[in-house]
Amino acid sequence: MTDDRIPLFDGSPQMQAVWRVIENIADTDATVLIRGESGVGKDLVARAIHARSPRRGDPFVKVNCAAIPAELIESELFGHERGAFTGAYRRKPGQFEYAKNGTIYLDEIAELPLALQAKLLHVLQDFRFSRVGGVESIEVGARVIAATNRDLEYALRRGEFREDLYYRLNMVELRIPPLRERREEIPVLASWFLARFNEQYGRQKRLSSETMTRLTGYSWSGNVRELENIIRRMVVLSDGEQAFEALVAGGRCGSTATSPGAPIVTESLREIARRSAREAERNALAEVLERVHWNRAEASRILKVSYKTLLNKIAECRLDPRSPRRRGTPASGGWSPPNARS
Ligand SMILES: Nc1ncnc2c1ncn2[C@@H]1O[C@H](COP(=O)(O)OP(=O)(O)OP(=O)(O)O)[C@@H](O)[C@H]1O
Numbered sequence: 001m002t003d004d005r006i007p008l009f010d011g012s013p014q015m016q017a018v019w020r021v022i023e024n025i026a027d028t029d030a031t032v033l034i035r036g037e038s039g040v041g042k043d044l045v046a047r048a049i050h051a052r053s054p055r056r057g058d059p060f061v062k063v064n065c066a067a068i069p070a071e072l073i074e075s076e077l078f079g080h081e082r083g084a085f086t087g088a089y090r091r092k093p094g095q096f097e098y099a100k101n102g103t104i105y106l107d108e109i110a111e112l113p114l115a116l117q118a119k120l121l122h123v124l125q126d127f128r129f130s131r132v133g134g135v136e137s138i139e140v141g142a143r144v145i146a147a148t149n150r151d152l153e154y155a156l157r158r159g160e161f162r163e164d165l166y167y168r169l170n171m172v173e174l175r176i177p178p179l180r181e182r183r184e185e186i187p188v189l190a191s192w193f194l195a196r197f198n199e200q201y202g203r204q205k206r207l208s209s210e211t212m213t214r215l216t217g218y219s220w221s222g223n224v225r226e227l228e229n230i231i232r233r234m235v236v237l238s239d240g241e242q243a244f245e246a247l248v249a250g251g252r253c254g255s256t257a258t259s260p261g262a263p264i265v266t267e268s269l270r271e272i273a274r275r276s277a278r279e280a281e282r283n284a285l286a287e288v289l290e291r292v293h294w295n296r297a298e299a300s301r302i303l304k305v306s307y308k309t310l311l312n313k314i315a316e317c318r319l320d321p322r323s324p325r326r327r328g329t330p331a332s333g334g335w336s337p338p339n340a341r342s
C-alpha cells in the first residue's frame with residue numbers, strides 16, 4: 001500500500017481510510033475537495049491522486065488562489081487575449097490550458113473572489129471557458145482538485161463562498177486529520193525525516209527515546225510541516241534537541257512573572273500602556289504568523305484585520321519570515337488558534 005514518494009500514508013487507520021478513497025477515485029474524473037489544517041499533507045494527497053490517475057502523463061498544475069492578487073486571478077486561471085486589459089500586449093494561455101488533460105490543483109480555494117467563484121462554477125458545469133477578453137470557447141481537459149484549510153461552512157454562512165460551487169467541488173471530500181489526532185504516525189514520520197535529513201546533510205544524528213516520547217506527545221499545531229522543520233533543525237543544528245525542548249517549554253509557559261531583579265520603573269503609566277500594547281500586538285502578530293507559516297491571508301483572518309492592515313503591521317513591527325520569533329510574554333500564557341482542538 002506504500003507509495004514511493006509518500007512512504008508514510010498508511011501509518012494510522014485515519015490515513016489508511018484516506019488512502020482507500022484515493023485509490024478508489026484516482027482513475028475517475030470526480031472533482032475532489034481536500035480539507036485539513038495547514039501542514040497536514042493536502043498537497044501530497046493531491047499529487048498522489050494525480051500520480052495514480054491515467055492523467056499522470058500530463059501536467060499537475062498548482063494554483064495558489066491566496067497568492068495571486070484578485071484582479072489577476074481570472075487571467076492566471078483562464079488566460080487572456082491581446083488587448084484584454086492595459087498591459088495585455090499579447091495573448092497568454094491560463095493554467096487551465098497549461099494543465100492540458102492533467103490535473104489542476106486549486107489550493108486555498110476559499111480565497112477565490114466571489115466573481116471568480118461564479119466563473120469557475122460555470123466552467124465546471126460546462127467544461128468550457130474563454131480567455132479574458134476572448135470569445136473562443138475552449139474545452140476543459142483537466143481534472144480539478146481543490147483544497148482549503150478554512151471552515152468552508154462558516155464561509156458559506158457569511159456569504160463568502162458560493163453554496164453551488166461548494167456542492168460542485170465537494171463531489172468527493174477528503175478530510176486529512178491533524179497530526180495530533182494520528183499520533184501513532186509521529187515516530188514513523190520522525191524517523192523517516194531523520195533518515196532523509198541525515199542523508200541530505202551528511203549527518204548521523206539520532207533521536208533518544210526520551211525525545212521521541214516528547215515528540216509524540218507534542219501538540220503540532222503546524223502538523224507534519226512543523227515536525228519536518230523541527231527534525232531538520234535537530235539534524236542541522238548542533239543544539240537541535242535543545243531547540244525542540246525550548247519549543248515545547250515555550251509552548252507550555254508563555255508568560256513569565258516579573259523577576260525580583262526587574263529594573264526600576266522610569267516611564268509614565270501612559271507610556272507603559274502604549275509600549276505594552278505595542279509589544280503585545282507584535283508578539284501576537286509574530287506568534288500567529290509563525291503558526292500559519294507566514295500565510296498572510298490566514299493570519300489576517302485569525303487576527304480579524306484586513307489583509308492590507310496586516311501587511312502594514314508586519315512592516316511596522318519589522319517582522320520577517322527569516323528571523324526567528326522573539327519569544328514574548330503574552331498575558332494569557334500562549335495563544336492558540338480558534339480552531340485548535342488539542
Ligand atoms: N505523510 C507524509 N509523509 C511525508 N511527508 C509528509 C507527509 N504529510 C506531509 N508531509 C510533508 O509535510 C509538509 C507539508 O505538507 P503539505 O504541503 O502537503 O501540507 P498542506 O496541507 O498542503 O499545507 P498548507 O495548508 O499549508 O498548504 C510537506 O513538506 C510534506 O512533504
Ligand SMILES: [Mg+2]
Nearest residue numbers: 042043107147
Ligand atoms: Mg498546501
